[in-house]
Amino acid sequence: MSEAKEQILNLKHLKKSYGNHQVLRDISFNVNKGEIVTIIGPSGGGKSTTLRCINLLEEPTGGEIDFHGKNILAPNFNRNIYRAKVGMVFQQFNLFENKNVLENCMVGQELVLKRSKKGAHDIALTNLKTVGMGAYINAKPQQLSGGQQQRVAIARTVSMNPEVLLFDEPTSALDPEMVGDVLDAMKKLAKAGFTMIMVTHEMAFARDISDEILFINDGVIAEEGAPEQIFNHPKEKVTQKFLHNFKRNEL
Numbered sequence: 269m270s271e272a273k274e275q276i277l278n279l280k281h282l283k284k285s286y287g288n289h290q291v292l293r294d295i296s297f298n299v300n301k302g303e304i305v306t307i308i309g310p311s312g313g314g315k316s317t318t319l320r321c322i323n324l325l326e327e328p329t330g331g332e333i334d335f336h337g338k339n340i341l342a343p344n345f346n347r348n349i350y351r352a353k354v355g356m357v358f359q360q361f362n363l364f365e366n367k368n369v370l371e372n373c374m375v376g377q378e379l380v381l382k383r384s385k386k387g388a389h390d391i392a393l394t395n396l397k398t399v400g401m402g403a404y405i406n407a408k409p410q411q412l413s414g415g416q417q418q419r420v421a422i423a424r425t426v427s428m429n430p431e432v433l434l435f436d437e438p439t440s441a442l443d444p445e446m447v448g449d450v451l452d453a454m455k456k457l458a459k460a461g462f463t464m465i466m467v468t469h470e471m472a473f474a475r476d477i478s479d480e481i482l483f484i485n486d487g488v489i490a491e492e493g494a495p496e497q498i499f500n501h502p503k504e505k506v507t508q509k510f511l512h513n514f515k516r517n518e519l
């Protein structure tokens with residue numbers, strides 16, 4: 269008998285417009301605990317906007333986002349509690365330049381979660397070790413490579429104890445030789461059971477770790493399915509064309 273899956277997020281007919289420009293036309297999908305959902309698709313299709321609506325950096329203009337069955341867009345929903353449960357890693361690392369690696373991973377825990385210095389320190393150290401940055405705790409961001417800074421940013425986000433991790437093209441700003449270490453860190457988190465939604469152009473990686481692939485084009489999910497199906501047997505013409513361009517050099 270298969271175990272019942274715990275649903276964490278459920279997007280229902282999500283819409284987002286900027287003025288007359290409807291960027292998200294109808295996005296519906298759900299994410300269960302421990303699942304890795306990857307969003308792929310052509311530039312401008314609405315991938316980042318979908319993530320930014322999920323963590324409320326953007327206000328959706330229609331539809332519903334349920335978190336554990338409750339609509340986060342409802343007027344009486346406590347958004348601050350929700351925001352603390354959704355961690356996001358951006359393309360840019362945005363570390364505090366005047367703080368060292370360890371402090372970067374502690375400050376949010378102390379200020380927002382009210383953890384003690386000792387508690388925040390221990391959690392930060394554990395997560396920095398997970399992403400392979402345990403030997404750099406006293407370094408300042410400017411002493412680190414982009415890939416190292418991004419791994420610190422990941423450890424910082426994880427240290428906030430989120431229920432869902434969002435990654436918006438976390439390797440796009442990196443030199444190619446830095447990408448592997450960041451992907452390895454993400455893979456470790458996936459293996460540790462984190463629930464993750466990521467936007468990436470790293471197709472081989474997406475195929476390797478995802479449970480579900482969403483192909484977003486022109487504000488809708490044009491195709492979705494298991495990696496094997498999407499990458500090896502895409503049904504839609506738009507998906508086929510998009511993946512064909514990657515296949516030549518990546519897959």
Ligand SMILES: Nc1ncnc2c1ncn2[C@@H]1O[C@H](COP(=O)(O)OP(=O)(O)OP(=O)(O)O)[C@@H](O)[C@H]1O
Binds near residue numbers: 314316
């Ligand atoms: N703040 C904004 N104001 C107006 N238009 C916006 C804003 N943010 C995004 N857009 C537009 O929304 C569309 C979708 O953008 P989005 O960044 O979600 O695409 P994407 O699929 O993530 O693309 P890419 O792979 O290039 O990052 C684009 O046409 C973009 O110009």
